[in-house]
Amino acid sequence: MKTLAIRSARVIDGTGRTIERATVIIRGATIAAVGSDRDISIPRGAAKIDGRGLTLLPGLIDCHVHFCLGAEPDVVDAIAKETPALNLLKASRAARETLEAGFTTVRDVGSRDHSIFTLQQAIETGLVQGPRIVGAGLAICMVGGHARFIGQEVKGIKQVRSVVREQIAAGAGVIKVIASGGVLTPGTSPDQAQMTIEEIQAAVEEAQLAGRKVAAHAHGSSGMKNAIRAGVHSIEHATLMDEEAATLMKGHDVFMVPTLSALATTASCRLGCGVPDSARDKAKAMTKRHAVSFKNALRDGIQIAMGTDAGTPFNFHGENAQELERMVAFGMSPMQAILASTSSAARLIGIQDQVGTIEKGKLADLLLFEGNLLRHIEQLRDRDRIIGVMQAGRFVAGPLFR
Ligand SMILES: [Zn+2]
Structure with a gap:
């Protein structure tokens, strides 16, 4: 050897x-x-x-990427115009760029189909190069819910259970649920909860039967609280965290994956940059609150794992390290930012025995x-x-x- x-x-x-x-x-x-x-x-x-x-x-480990999105100004429009084959080729390049930036593992928390598992396989067998992927497959959302352009809309508990099983059967290493509205999906409001607590609970139960963890997208506090009470393992974004949500997170040992870069890159885009107005306005309205939520989480000792949401507008694959810089700007020491991007991230993903x-x-x-x-x-x-x-x-x- x-x-x-x-x-x-x-x-x-x-x-x-x-x-x-x-x-x-x-x-x-x-x-x-x-x-x-x-x-x-x-x-x-x-x-x-x-x-x-x-x-x-x-x-390094990024706990929140979307390889199927290419950081276009209007990702919803871009993805709708691509064939599955073209989208997979794009994802493969994103994977290579991420690896070249020093990120050897990612958690991909939502792709428009199951080709993320094909990419994972291609990387594992050495066909193409990229980070280890722990993928969610389709994000699970309510009918008309956020992220449906990379998700599966579900009606009620019964369908939640079957869709979770479908993702796991296809190769999911983690389950993603959408517990609030989002920035990029028109007509959804980030501060409003989506999916019922019972639906999220059903997803958690099914995931746990298969030994998988659940990541919940939630900007607003009501969505965060539903997700935490339902037993999820991480809150993605946690943008508008109030005191009760913070206490619940701490009490339930739930990770925050802040994705500061996602809102920042969308919000800093100028008029005419191609990002839909609704998305830019929502991001702009939340960036200050996002920083406060992050600082409060840090102060309260909530576990934080690094995630960029790479693939969202102007949030380029391969520039993942910008997130560490943002976390340090908002109060982390460089060592804390490195830990959030290595051992803490590995713990959240559940691969701490292998890497991190x-x-x-x-x-x-x-x-x-x-x-x-x-x-x-x-x-x-x-x-x-x-x-x-x-x-x-x-x-x-x-x-x-x-
Ligand atoms: Zn995301």
């Missing part, structure tokens, strides 16, 4: 610890050892990389990087600083791949 030693790097291991002048030994697909240079001896015959001046961190930290026995999903992220988190957006992106022990992007 091939052995590689990365020597004398600064290791941010994803547990909150930083080890200066550290050695990491990678054997085959997994991490065999990690520790300071003086404690780790390099096995005979191992290939060596001099990590002086470089930072090694776990491969640099520890012995974990898969070697790594990002080798030139710079000091603990001082300058914005460096993470600079592609030229990426020396190597490793997935399961193999470089898949960056100069070390070429």
Whole structure:
């Protein structure tokens, strides 16, 4: 088995610890050892990389992307005009761009059909390159509900149950439900709840029978509360979180996936940029409240996992690191932002035994990087600083791949 030693790097291991002048030994697909240079001896015959001046961190994880959306100004219109084959090709490119930015795992929380599972398979078998995908397939929404352009509309509890089973049968690793209106779907209001608590509960029950978690889209507090009481594992966006919703989230150990980039990129678009007026107006009206909700969650100790909602207007695949910058701008330390994008994200997705930290026995999903992220988190957006992106022990992007 091939052995590689990365020597004398600064290791941010994803547990909150930083080890200066550290050695990491990678054997085959997994991490065999990690520790300071003086404690780790390099096995005979191992290939060596001099990590002086470089930072090694776990491969980053984005808990909220849509590979079927291409960050067009009007994604609803764009997706309606594409054939399934063209859409899959587009998704494949999005996956590659995400990987090149250092993201080795994503959770795709809503695609317009089941081709996300085809892409996942293609990546797993090495046919194309991209992050590991934990996909939801179709988002589950009420009739006329938000996200129906990448979802399945359902009538009542019985249909919720069967649609959850359909997603799981097709390959879903997570179930996505829509618990409030949204920004991009015309005619839906983000502060109004969608689906009943009983319907969401039915989705949670079915998902749990198959060992899957449930992610709930919710901007407004009423939708958030329904979803939390129904037993979901994460609230996506959590834009207008009131005190009661915050208390419930904390009490139920529910993750917040803030997706600050989604509202920010849509809201900052100028008149005539092509984003439908309704979407731009809704995003603009909520950005300030979104920042407050994020800051309150941080203050209250609510678990936060990183997600961008990449694919939404001007929220480009491959620019996922902008979310860390936004989280730091709103009060996180760079280390907290890195944890939200590594070990916390892995915990939310339920793959913490495999990835998310640099520890012995974990898969070697790594990002080798030139710079000091603990001082300058914005460096993470600079592609030229990426020396190597490793997935399961193999470089898949960056100069070390070429
Ligand atoms: Zn989304």
